[in-house]
Amino acid sequence: MIKLNAGIIVIGNEILSGRTKDTNSNFIANKLIKNGIKLEKITVIPDNEKIIIDTVRDFHKYYKYVFTTGGIGPTHDDITSESISKAFKKKYSYHPQAYKILKDYYPKNEFNKGRKKMAKMPEGSELIINPLTIAPGYIIKNVYVLPGVPMIMKKMFNLLLKNLDKGKPKKTLTIRTNIYESVMALELSRIQKKNKKCAIGSYPYFNYLKRKGGVNIVISSWELENLNNIRDQIKKMIKLLGGKSFLVYK
């Protein structure tokens, strides 16, 4: 069985400077888990050729699917495509179909150098169609190269998702309780030890205004057919500790 895992490389100075919030990786993360693909790493790196090359080579080795966002526009600071060409020792050149799509879209005297640049990519790439603003993304080896603008990225991701190998979605279930994490830690750890085929995560919440808090306990598993048995053990624990539990399905 091929391991269905993935990594995301977010390329952009604007994320590292704090100017822009990366919302793309959360979007992709949610899509992947629902399609049985395990996201194992997200990395945010600057628009720097050497760093892009090293990171792409690294991710290419470790993950079945690699998604990059950012740096494929028409301006001088868009260096993702040239860098990925170098990472895979491919010629950085016009993709005939991409060139045609862009040429047909722009009025003849407005198909300038910047716009032509958006047709340049590693030789041998397969296009990812952009239904919104024309300029395509592409696939080279196991790397899916997407733009950074969230609205466009999301449309394109939904299109490429259709062609990915998919696994069984990860089963997941959340129990929200008003008991504090530190009160239940020991008991929860015992339940985890008895149920090794699932992961039990514990995420405290606190409403400072209401001065009330508690924990979201997340049970998740790639293997189990249902989580009812573990859910019941946790509900029982909460009851014994004098708390309330609320189920939040996801």
Added chain:
Amino acid sequence: MIKLNAGIIVIGNEILSGRTKDTNSNFIANKLIKNGIKLEKITVIPDNEKIIIDTVRDFHKYYKYVFTTGGIGPTHDDITSESISKAFKKKYSYHPQAYKILKDYYPKNEFNKGRKKMAKMPEGSELIINPLTIAPGYIIKNVYVLPGVPMIMKKMFNLLLKNLDKGKPKKTLTIRTNIYESVMALELSRIQKKNKKCAIGSYPYFNYLKRKGGVNIVISSWELENLNNIRDQIKKMIKLLGGKSFLVYK
């Protein structure tokens, strides 16, 4: 001159599953740039001992400051502190001061194993005080270990920030224009080539409802005393291309 750079390691399955949006790294990014510290990488990894060890060792070598968020609570899935102890071959043991803070805080018969666990960290760590929920973070070598809950993390980051070496804040200035990126790409690239001491970033925006878009051009520099000269060159270019420009100071 020591290079004032930094890396962030976000530790948590809940980010990779898409359940939780990481807002901590954007907060830290904004603080760092204003204090003259260059953020060079953000990585999101799972609660996995080997991956935490490898990533911490790696970041420890490359960055002056490393910040980790997540995985230092009382439950079984909080494995950050034990993993970082192993990364640096330090004993994972009770920090006397942290133990005392927690012991004094909880009623005697409620200072249970989970709560004691929050006093365990790599031997030789220096505490980062938690003014909100008591359980401290800590510093070991150049690694600043913080909790994942944003409200708590932010309070603690503001405290530790006081003790970091600081540089000159990065000068930055945004010009918003109604001209499309692909129209100005060539001219903008010429301006960038003439001004190598600054970085010129170009970030398209598009309001789909209004069917209007344009670009935010961000000029930034660690070196230059002011950006007025470059600002004027860009405004001139926009005017020549028939567009409007609006300055957005940051």
